[in-house]
Amino acid sequence: MTDGARVATRPGATSREAATHCPYCALQCGMTLRETDGRTEVLPRQFPTNRGGLCQKGWTAAELLDHPERLTTPLVRDPVTGEQRPASWDEALDRVAAGIRTVQSGHGRDAVAVFGGGGLTNEKAYALGKFARVALRTRHIDYNGRWCMSSAAAAGIRAFGVDRGLPFPLEDLARAETLLLVGANPAETMPPLLRHLTDQRQRGGRLIVIDPRVTATARQADLHLQPLPGTDLAVANALLHIALTEGWLDREYLATRTTGFDAVRRTVAGYWPAEVERLSGVPVADLEATARALATAGSAIILTARGAEQHAKGVDTVTAFVNLALALGLPGRPGSGYGCLTGQGNGQGGREHGQKADQLPGYRKIDDPAARAHVAGVWGVPADDLPGPGVPAYRLLDSLGTADGPRALLVFGSNPVVSAPRAARIESRLRDLDLLVVADFLRSETAALADVVLPVAQWAEEDGTMTNLEGRVLRRRALREPPPGVRTDLAVLAGLATRLDAPVDFPTDPRTVFTELRRASAGGPADYAGVTWDRIDAASGVFWPCPDPDGPDTPRLFADRFPTPDGRARFHPVTHRPAAEEVCADYPLHFTTGRVLAQYQSGTQTRRVAALRRAAPGAFVELHPDLAARLGVTDGEEVRVVSRRGELRAPARVSPTIRPDTVFAPFHWAGAARANSVTNDAVDPVSGMPEFKICAVRVERVES
Ligand SMILES: Nc1nc2c(c(=O)[nH]1)N[C@H]1C(S)=C(S)[C@@H](COP(=O)(O)OP(=O)(O)OC[C@H]3O[C@@H](n4cnc5c(=O)[nH]c(N)nc54)[C@H](O)[C@@H]3O)O[C@H]1N2
Ligand SMILES: Nc1nc2c(c(=O)[nH]1)N[C@H]1C(S)=C(S)[C@@H](COP(=O)(O)OP(=O)(O)OC[C@H]3O[C@@H](n4cnc5c(=O)[nH]c(N)nc54)[C@H](O)[C@@H]3O)O[C@H]1N2
Ligand code: SF4
Ligand SMILES: [Mo]
Numbered sequence: 001m002t003d004g005a006r007v008a009t010r011p012g013a014t015s016r017e018a019a020t021h022c023p024y025c026a027l028q029c030g031m032t033l034r035e036t037d038g039r040t041e042v043l044p045r046q047f048p049t050n051r052g053g054l055c056q057k058g059w060t061a062a063e064l065l066d067h068p069e070r071l072t073t074p075l076v077r078d079p080v081t082g083e084q085r086p087a088s089w090d091e092a093l094d095r096v097a098a099g100i101r102t103v104q105s106g107h108g109r110d111a112v113a114v115f116g117g118g119g120l121t122n123e124k125a126y127a128l129g130k131f132a133r134v135a136l137r138t139r140h141i142d143y144n145g146r147w148c149m150s151s152a153a154a155a156g157i158r159a160f161g162v163d164r165g166l167p168f169p170l171e172d173l174a175r176a177e178t179l180l181l182v183g184a185n186p187a188e189t190m191p192p193l194l195r196h197l198t199d200q201r202q203r204g205g206r207l208i209v210i211d212p213r214v215t216a217t218a219r220q221a222d223l224h225l226q227p228l229p230g231t232d233l234a235v236a237n238a239l240l241h242i243a244l245t246e247g248w249l250d251r252e253y254l255a256t257r258t259t260g261f262d263a264v265r266r267t268v269a270g271y272w273p274a275e276v277e278r279l280s281g282v283p284v285a286d287l288e289a290t291a292r293a294l295a296t297a298g299s300a301i302i303l304t305a306r307g308a309e310q311h312a313k314g315v316d317t318v319t320a321f322v323n324l325a326l327a328l329g330l331p332g333r334p335g336s337g338y339g340c341l342t343g344q345g346n347g348q349g350g351r352e353h354g355q356k357a358d359q360l361p362g363y364r365k366i367d368d369p370a371a372r373a374h375v376a377g378v379w380g381v382p383a384d385d386l387p388g389p390g391v392p393a394y395r396l397l398d399s400l401g402t403a404d405g406p407r408a409l410l411v412f413g414s415n416p417v418v419s420a421p422r423a424a425r426i427e428s429r430l431r432d433l434d435l436l437v438v439a440d441f442l443r444s445e446t447a448a449l450a451d452v453v454l455p456v457a458q459w460a461e462e463d464g465t466m467t468n469l470e471g472r473v474l475r476r477r478a479l480r481e482p483p484p485g486v487r488t489d490l491a492v493l494a495g496l497a498t499r500l501d502a503p504v505d506f507p508t509d510p511r512t513v514f515t516e517l518r519r520a521s522a523g524g525p526a527d528y529a530g531v532t533w534d535r536i537d538a539a540s541g542v543f544w545p546c547p548d549p550d551g552p553d554t555p556r557l558f559a560d561r562f563p564t565p566d567g568r569a570r571f572h573p574v575t576h577r578p579a580a581e582e583v584c585a586d587y588p589l590h591f592t593t594g595r596v597l598a599q600y601q602s603g604t605q606t607r608r609v610a611a612l613r614r615a616a617p618g619a620f621v622e623l624h625p626d627l628a629a630r631l632g633v634t635d636g637e638e639v640r641v642v643s644r645r646g647e648l649r650a651p652a653r654v655s656p657t658i659r660p661d662t663v664f665a666p667f668h669w670a671g672a673a674r675a676n677s678v679t680n681d682a683v684d685p686v687s688g689m690p691e692f693k694i695c696a697v698r699v700e701r702v703e704s
Helices: 089-107 122-136 150-160 170-175 191-202 232-245 251-257 261-269 273-280 284-295 314-327 369-379 393-399 423-431 489-499 510-521 533-538 610-615 625-631
Strands: 005-008 014-021 030-036 039-044 075-077 084-086 112-116 141-143 178-182 206-210 223-225 300-304 337-340 408-412 435-440 452-455 464-467 472-476 589-594 621-623 638-642 647-654 662-666 695-701
Touching: 014 472, 075 089, 089 112, 089 408, 089 435, 089 452, 089 489, 112 122, 112 393, 122 141, 122 369, 122 464, 122 489, 122 510, 141 393, 150 314, 150 337, 170 191, 178 284, 191 206, 206 284, 223 284, 232 261, 232 273, 232 284, 232 314, 251 314, 261 314, 273 284, 284 300, 300 314, 314 337, 369 510, 393 423, 464 510, 472 533, 621 625, 621 638, 625 647, 625 695
Parallel strands: 112 141, 112 408, 178 206, 178 300, 206 223, 300 337, 408 435, 435 452, 589 662, 621 647
Antiparallel strands: 005 014, 014 030, 030 039, 075 084, 075 452, 464 472, 589 695, 621 662, 638 647, 638 695
């Protein structure tokens, strides 16, 4: 069943190898898994994104395969004791199906919701969307990609007509004379990507970083802009203001490849650099140097990541940088353009195949009659039976268990108890449900609340495809079978679909699912019709769109036209506004959150890996020495970060690398150190992205 080949290493030993990719982030570094006499090791593998490199998380990924805390039997909550206890698969799946029937017969189809994840393979994301629409017939499905790159996705669609995080291969970064990173810290979040940045600088390129902290990435930059969190939009408009004033715009490109610049010109005219300096703290000289470096370079790339995007104005902030890139004529030019650094392993593919509230496979809109007809045809159901759009992730989770919200939730590939904004509230919503079902291979904090936990296979035990941050579809290849007692996500969905008398088949073989996905995506914006597993195997992946099995794929978009009705990119004027919550006397500091190298996301996986736990044992609160002195806090002392929503407790990390008016904490930990106890649940009105990157807090000493 697996593609792992048996090879002999030393006499007497048999070993099995699989050429696959790391289970974690969107860089999808190439790795070879080798199992010798029952021991599995990770070897780095040359792939265009990682070029033979791996970070510490990748190196240690195999440790979870045989981890003592691995789930190998379903758990059901005992109605008498209230505790989770082991159960057979039949008992567990029967219980889920019965619970769904009860909830739906009492409260309607939409009373059951599904929450997916950007770590699921394309096949699983597709099957999950189909399961929600066809087996449950609920409109309520959304996923954690809403927390991730939804603001960049919305801005990309609005400007370019399509959302592919990077519209060019990663290797193009090295060709940019100027590279601007906005709210991205790849030195910690995608370390092997730095090989491309090193190349870029060795070729004489310049790196500019915008981040409120002097990160490991910022330290490598030729120029570091250190703005107040939440002011990137104003900074971008000021950069465009300067370029406009200096006459640096690409007139020819504006005239032939774009529409709508006049409104943007009028808007940015008001963004005087001196005023933006007062607002953001970025000196006028640095704004000017940045604008000059971008505008006068032969080639330039602007990349955003979560620092710019995870705001209640995330879509407009990304739009401001897209406007800048368009005005300079960058998108579609060699070694130039705008891109977003997608985060999760399948963050790109996960947003294309229908686990988004408003979406059908192929990045189609669920309210488009032609899209509904096409996909319903592939699924073999009447188009009228497909539900309409649901609501974005936060609204969905926040409505659970309330009078008009869903009463049952199925979670595949997310741990919202740790990762959702205002997490204490979401946790209590989850507790209010009639039925919570979690499929996971570890007992995450969310799984611990579940009525039924379904133990599923891990990445090394399954075949499938992932689409990395470049829009490159690649193959996940199984090394071995799942352990006894464990099923794949696809098998779980099939088992439930049968019990729910679903009108159509839910295949469990990922290759079969992919063939169906290709048909469902055919003709859509993210067209996979020409992508086959064999074709991926024969090359280093296949870039979408790829409509024809015998035609080319698309490593680079926008060379001649944009996929908009008139072929032109669209400007949108955007204006700065304050964060949803501003500082005040009671909460005088800005709080921002993010990541550290050795932990991944909600930490379910990486907190259980010994080497990673040693490298990053717990949360911390980063604060400037001046602020620490004012508060009387010493390095390592336990502090409390308090917002209107809750508090977190962790040791202080006193460091001059952060602005004195801002404190930072990573979000990987649960319990008292949970950063999301503090964060704000304000969301972007267009994308539904929560404001993870700024809220108002005070910091207090925790007297012993
Ligand atoms: N080690 C590790 N790597 C990961 C992950 C992980 O959990 N751990 N997760 C993966 C995923 S899903 C994602 S989405 C990516 C995220 O990758 P990144 O976006 O690189 O990571 P973050 O740490 O969330 O945010 C980046 C930076 O934004 C800065 N920032 C905060 N507020 C602002 C602001 O208002 N403006 C600007 N300009 N910057 C600001 C922070 O100081 C931080 O250094 O990482 C992926 N890789
Ligand atoms: N404060 C703050 N909060 C944030 C962020 C931030 O920057 N600041 N970043 C946000 C971002 S960008 C993201 S992406 C989210 C991520 O946060 P989450 O959505 O919680 O993502 P993970 O921690 O990766 O959770 C994945 C869970 O699914 C399990 N899992 C992994 N693979 C599979 C699979 O194939 N099948 C199944 N069934 N389960 C699987 C894992 O064991 C884990 O328990 O956090 C968001 N939350
Ligand atoms: S950079 Fe991302 S894909 Fe590469 S090894 Fe690290 S976590 Fe895995
Ligand atoms: Mo993410």
